Amino acid sequence: MLSLKAYSRLVFLIFLVAFAVWITVIWKVNPEENSKWGLIVFYASLFLAVLSLWMSVSIFLSRKLMEKNLVKSPFNFFSNFRRGSLISAFLIIFLILKSLDWFTWWLGLLLLAGFLLAELHFSLNDNN
DSSP states (O other): OOOHHHHHHHHHHHHHHHHHHHHHHHHHOOTTTSHHHHHHHHHHHHHHHHHHHHHHHHHHHHHHHHHTTSOOSOOOHHHHHHHHHHHHHHHHHHHHHHHTTOOOHHHHHHHHHHHHHHHHHHHHHHOO
């Protein structure tokens, strides 16, 4: 079992690697030539970068709030991982719809409502 300090360093390292891969894909891969694999690596690295960024920020905030005695419960890995995954998935689906010119404002609202309802469902089941 990793300590919170070691875990936060690992998550931040994953963020740096995923962000570096994402930037490399932006600069080096031509989407018209390598359309399938270039897009898969682009979206996968962006997903990991956003997920690990969310995890790093939530670890940092939970540490600061615990120091000030504003939060009594420690960092919850699974709920923060779930929230980060939902945020990352929302962003990826948004970008895919936008790249296909299928995105409209009402579709964005439906997508957001679906992700908010999923988070509400999981949050309510966490308390049981």
